[in-house]
Amino acid sequence: MTNLSLASAESASLDVDAIVIGVVSDDSGPALAPGAAGVDQAFQGRLIDALSGLGAAGKAGEVTKVPTLGNLAAPLVVAAGLGESYDDEALRRAAGAALRSLAGSGSVAVLLPAATPNEVAAVATGALLGNYAYLNYRTGDGHKQPVEEITVVSEAEATADAEAALERARTLADAVTLVRDLVNTPPSDLNPEALADAARRVGEESGLSVEVLDEKALVEGGYGGIVGVGQGSVNPPRLVRLAYEHPEAAKTVAFVGKGITFDSGGLSLKPAxxxxxxxxxxxxAAAVLGALQAIAAVGPKVKAVGYLAIAENMPSGTAQRPSDVLTIYGGKTVEVLNTDAEGRLVMADAIVRAGEDEPDLIVDVATLTGAQLVALGTRTAGVMANDDDVREKVVDAAGRAGEPAWPMPLPEDMRKNLDSSVADIANISGERWGGMLTAGIFLKEFVPDGVRWAHLDIAGPSFNQGQPYGYTPKGGTGAAVRTLVQVAEDVAAGAL
Incomplete structure (x- = not known):
């Protein structure tokens, strides 16, 4: 586990393997960001000349390494580009890019701008998230380990607020790391039971109340969506309920997460x-678990309940068939026209069940549709809601948390495309277009009357199939954890 600390020190005296500084870009060329003055002084004021000679321009995402040649105790300076101007997210990404480039180092001091608690939190969060590596299945000694010690150097004296910001960064990074590890785990080692067991362990360690329904309890309870999706697998489904409650809580927020541990498409088989x-x-589902872990540590004055709807979607002689009709928890019936539209089936059960907690707000999060990637790409989540104000506030919360999100509509005229000739609703539309919106419209049907609700489609942002960038690694990203924590804090504050 990486050791994270806060310091206010002269750069020349830092006994570390590398020092990270920031560089901004303007019309006259690159310039040093606040925090780098001491390093520049050690280079006799010629650090920018050295960086420019190596091609540094201060662009966002840029990382340039300069040997110190004895000018500093540290042997290496790493300049991270911040762009023309920077906010908290730019600081997070710059710190993350720098730490990714320093994998295998023992200790790193980060001298990016950190004059306020918010900046301290941003730099620390980015550094920790960029320092992530999933090495569980690697063998031998040829793989670079994460940096062992990270010191965030603040331009101001350490204060209680700065220390609290550092602790919050550690809490959020731990939660995101949990989610990344779960998402990266091969499905052979993370079937529904294993994910439920992980949720039980995390819940108990975090002081949450935990309830796990196995396949028998799901059948007896009438959870037809989860049972139907899971019946084709030898690994039976689960529904997990986690709950945190502050003693002064006045409001309740319920989170619902899609937990398909492997999606083959079922009998409507996906292409390879x-x-x-x-x-x-x-x-x-992993994001909901990570968020509950972080919420329990941060301690907002709210009741937060999380549901993990877990199943494995496999083809077999016992799998559900296209044209089967399922009875969702609460009694509404669904005609299954495509078994690869399974996420909305397990989510329907959990959304109805979440309504029994009488929440002031339900937020569901799911890798729900390929259409989300078509509409918004791989980095931006789609946000839909049954209330325009809720939708805008959830998008705003995501932005403040540093996670790109975009508001999307739920057009009423598209509901008729889900009409079924034999059941209350079909699980897919007869039309090709607007698949992300159609999925949201389907879920809306199961939200209890009078309850505010938002839906996050994170199909693209949850898993990075491309190259690492900023603090985002290849593979599982931990998307939506920070957004859900921010939502819980906003609900506690009466802002959402």
Missing amino acids: DSMDWMKSDMGG
Whole structure:
């Protein structure tokens, strides 16, 4: 586990393997960001000349390394580009990019701008998230380990607020790391029971109340969506309920996460090139688990309940068939026209069940549709809601947390496309277009009357199939954890 600390020190005296500084870009060329003055002084004021000579321009995402040649105790300076101007997210990404480039180092001091508690939190969060590596299945000694010690150097004296900001960064990074590890775990080692066991362990360690329904309890309870999706697998489904409650809580927020530990598509089988990353289809449930862990540590004055709807979607002689009719928890019936539209079936059960907690707000998060990637790409989540104000406030919360999100509509005229000739509703539309919106419209049907609700589709953001960037690694990203924590804090504050 990486040791994280806060310091206010002269850069020349820092006995570390590398020092990270910030560089901004303007019309006259690169310039040093606040925090780098001491390093520049050690270079006799010629650090920018050295960086420019190596091609540094201060662009966001840029990382340039300069040997100190004895000018500092540290042997290496790493300049991270911040762009023309920077906010908290730019600081997070710069710190993350720098730490990714320093994998295998023993200790790193980060001298990015950190004059306020918010900046301290941003730099620390980015550094910790960028320092992530999933090495559980690596053998031998040829793989670079994460940096062992990270020191965030603040331009101001350490204060209680700065220390609290550092602790919050550690809490959020731990939660995101949990989610990344779960998403990256092969489905052979993370079936529904294993994910439920992990949730029980995390819940108990975090002081949460935990309830796990096994396959028998799900059948007896009438959870037809989860049972139907899971019946094709030898690994039976689970529904997990986690709950945190502050003694002064006046409001309740319920989170619901999609937990398909592997999605083959069922009998509506996916093509092979769409299946190799479907271990990530439980990213929504993992995000809810990570968020509850962080919420319990942060301690907002709210009651937060999390539901993990967990199943494995496999083809077999016992699998559900296209044209089967399922009875969702609460009694509404669904005609299954495509078994690869399974996430909305397990989510429907859990959303109805979440309504029994009488929440002031339900937020569900799911790797729900390929249409989300078509509409918004791989980095931006889609946000839908049954209340325009809720939708805008959830998008705002995501932005403040540093997670890109975009508001999307739920057009009423599209509801008729889900009409079924034999059941209350069909699980897919007869039309090709607007698949992300159709999925949201389907889920809306199961939200209890009078309850505010928002839906986050994180199909793209939850798993990075491309190259690492900023603090985001290849593979599981931990998307939506920070957003859900921010939502819980906003509900506690009466802002949402």
